[in-house]
Structures are given as structure tokens and as C-alpha cells.
Amino acid sequence: MSDIWVFSTYRNSTFNKVSYEMIASSRKLATSLGGSTASIVFDSIVHEADLVPLAYYGADDVLILEDPSLSPYTTDAYANALTALAEKYKPLAIFFANDAVGLDMAPVVAQNIGAPLLTDVMDMTVEGTKLLLSREAYSGKIVQEFALDPGRHPLIATIRAGALEAAQCDETRPVHVTRTQIEDFGTIRQVVKDVVRKTSARVDLTEARCVVGGGRGIRGEAGVKLIEDLADVLGAAVGGSRAAIDEGWIEGQYQIGQTGKSIAPDLYIACGISGTIQHMSGASAAKCIVAINKDEEADIFKVADYGIVADLFTAIPLLIEELRLQN
Numbered sequence: 001m002s003d004i005w006v007f008s009t010y011r012n013s014t015f016n017k018v019s020y021e022m023i024a025s026s027r028k029l030a031t032s033l034g035g036s037t038a039s040i041v042f043d044s045i046v047h048e049a050d051l052v053p054l055a056y057y058g059a060d061d062v063l064i065l066e067d068p069s070l071s072p073y074t075t076d077a078y079a080n081a082l083t084a085l086a087e088k089y090k091p092l093a094i095f096f097a098n099d100a101v102g103l104d105m106a107p108v109v110a111q112n113i114g115a116p117l118l119t120d121v122m123d124m125t126v127e128g129t130k131l132l133l134s135r136e137a138y139s140g141k142i143v144q145e146f147a148l149d150p151g152r153h154p155l156i157a158t159i160r161a162g163a164l165e166a167a168q169c170d171e172t173r174p175v176h177v178t179r180t181q182i183e184d185f186g187t188i189r190q191v192v193k194d195v196v197r198k199t200s201a202r203v204d205l206t207e208a209r210c211v212v213g214g215g216r217g218i219r220g221e222a223g224v225k226l227i228e229d230l231a232d233v234l235g236a237a238v239g240g241s242r243a244a245i246d247e248g249w250i251e252g253q254y255q256i257g258q259t260g261k262s263i264a265p266d267l268y269i270a271c272g273i274s275g276t277i278q279h280m281s282g283a284s285a286a287k288c289i290v291a292i293n294k295d296e297e298a299d300i301f302k303v304a305d306y307g308i309v310a311d312l313f314t315a316i317p318l319l320i321e322e323l324r325l326q327n
């Protein structure tokens with residue numbers, strides 16, 4: 001079995017973008033180390049046709065575990081199953097998305113197999129025989145780099161969505177699917193009584209290529225409507241600073257920053273956000289930051305690629321109008 005594993009979350013017959021980003025980097029690592037990479041897919045029913053993109057985007061193998069205990073998700077069933085597979089096949093590393101499932105499972109599996117765990121990793125390479133992984137620390141003030149000997153311990157890491165590049169789709173790549181079983185899922189202590197899914201037509205914040213963020217400067221309902229309108233013309237996700245969340249204008253799950261989500265879009269438009277370190281630590285991986293703020297001294301202008309010094313209630317309608325004309 002392959003040396004570097006990517007745990008690929010399977011939902012509604014698809015995989016999230018970060019799965020493909022992790023596969024591309026894992027494949028580069030595996031190739032440098034003379035090995036191969038596998039996507040690991042768990043569910044009660046897995047359709048093999050859904051797995052083809054994993055191979056086209058770089059997975060050498062796809063390992064499926066299909067069992068009724070795997071739907072709905074529970075920490076124990078998933079972590080116990082992955083622990084059993086890791087003990088059986090002994091991969092050098094297992095990567096998860098730095099999302100709710102990854103952050104739930106990865107520490108348990110790491111504890112079970114005695115592996116070091118790194119969360120919110122933003123880059124990974126191989127230097128000689130060492131795996132080099134890096135991530136931000138102290139609210140983005142420093143970058144920590146870890147050099148690990150992949151032969152010594154299995155390594156577990158969660159990877160920030162958008163931080164790595166997915167490969168080009170190559171439809172000539174072979175698709176190798178292996179079905180596996182485990183003898184015992186162990187005690188499953190969680191009982192899921194109901195799953196309530198919130199539906200939103202918007203792109204997921206952590207996966208979005210464009211994000212519009214609102215801060216205290218949006219002032220309330222009218223400001224929220226403005227940033228949503230801007231997001232709609234751009235096909236963007238909407239996020240907010242903690243001030244906007246604390247005011248109840250934007251839901252908590254959309255908070256960007258140190259105690260919220262980390263985003264890595266191509267474009268982040270920060271509206272009425274001052275640019276505190278706690279907010280920017282979640283947005284520093286954005287490729288281009290545009291700030292709209294009426295205070296020309298606001299800290300956000302120190303990190304923004306483009307700045308608009310203006311009242312957002314004047315600037316955003318003009319932007320929307322112009323974008324609609326372009327569209």
C-alpha cells in the first residue's frame with residue numbers, strides 16, 4: 001500500500017477542493033521519497049465512478065472502506081477504522097483537511113498510533129530524506145518549519161484549504177481502487193440522532209476563490225446586504241471579522257481569523273475591517289487583498305495589495321455597478 005495517505009472527505013458523491021490540493025503535494029513528496037500516494041475514502045456506500053477524479057488529479061491508489069458504521073460520521077468509527085488501517089499498512093504520513101472532520105479525527109488517530117501531529121500546515125516539501133512542513137504561528141508573525149524523518153515516525157498533519165496547488169487533471173492516469181475491511185470498529189460512543197444541514201447557495205468560505213469580508217464598518221443589515229450583493233456579482237463567499245460576528249450581523253461560522261476560519265482565496269475584499277493581527281492571521285494566505293476603509297491610517301492598508309480609501313456605502317455600490325457592466 002502507498003506511503004503517503006490523503007484522507008479524502010466524501011460527501012454527496014464528491015470531494016472537496018482541498019482533497020485534490022493535498023493529493024498533488026503528497027504525490028510530489030511520495031515521488032521524491034520513492035513511494036506512492038493513496039486517497040483514503042470512508043462511507044457506508046462508495047460509488048467507484050466517483051473516485052475517478054482522485055486518480056486523475058494524482059492519487060496512485062484509492063483505498064475504500066465501506067461499512068454501515070461509517071454513516072453518519074462519528075469520531076470513534078472513523079478514527080478507530082483509520083487507526084486499524086494505519087497499523088496494518090503503516091503509511092509514512094496521513095494528511096487531512098484542516099476542517100471540522102480533519103481537526104476532529106487527526107488528533108485521535110495521532111494519539112492512537114503515537115504519531116506527531118501538525119495542524120494548519122501551509123506548505124510541504126522534501127529536502128534530502130526529510131519532510132519539511134511549514135505553518136504560521138503567533139497569529140502569522142512567524143513561519144514555523146518542521147523537518148521530520150519520515151522513516152522514524154508516521155506523521156499526521158492537517159492542511160489549510162487553498163494553501164497548496166492542485167495538479168492539472170490528467171485523464172490518462174490509471175485508476176487503482178482497493179476495497180478493504182477491518183474486523184472491529186471498536187466501541188462507538190457517539191450516537192447521532194439527527195443531522196441538520198444548513199443549505200446555502202454560496203461557495204464554502206475555506207474553499208472559495210474569492211471572499212468578501214465585512215467588519216464593524218458595515219454597521220448592520222444594510223451593510224450586510226451590500227457585501228452580499230458584491231459577493232453575488234463576484235460568485236464569492238461572505239465572511240466577517242469578529243466584531244461583525246459579535247454584533248450578530250454575520251453568523252459565527254463565517255468568522256475569519258485566529259479564532260475563526262483560515263482562508264486562502266485568490267482575492268479577498270475586506271470591507272470596513274481595520275486589519276488587526278487576529279483577523280489577518282486567517283487571511284494572510286489570500287493571494288490578493290483589497291481593502292475598503294474610510295480611515296487612510298487603518299492597518300489593513302499595510303497588508304493590502306490595493307486600497308480604496310472611501311466610505312464603503314459609497315464605494316461598494318459603484319464597484320457592483322462596474323462589475324455588472326463588465327459581466
Ligand SMILES: Cc1cc2nc3c(=O)[nH]c(=O)nc-3n(C[C@H](O)[C@H](O)[C@H](O)COP(=O)(O)OP(=O)(O)OC[C@H]3O[C@@H](n4cnc5c(N)ncnc54)[C@H](O)[C@@H]3O)c2cc1C
Pocket residue numbers: 214215216217218240241242243244255256257258259260261271272273274275276278279282292293294295298310311312313
Ligand atoms: C484572542 C483573540 C482572538 C481574536 N480572534 C479574532 C478572529 O479570529 N477574527 C477577527 O476578526 N478578530 C478577532 N479578534 C478581535 C480583533 O482583535 C479585533 O477586535 C477585530 O478583528 C476587529 O474587527 P473590525 O476590524 O471589524 O473592527 P474595528 O477594528 O472596529 O474596525 C472597523 C473598521 O471599519 C472602518 N469603517 C467604519 N465605518 C466605515 C465605513 N462606512 N466605510 C469604510 N470603512 C469604515 C473603520 O475605519 C475601522 O478601520 C480576536 C481578539 C482576541 C483578543
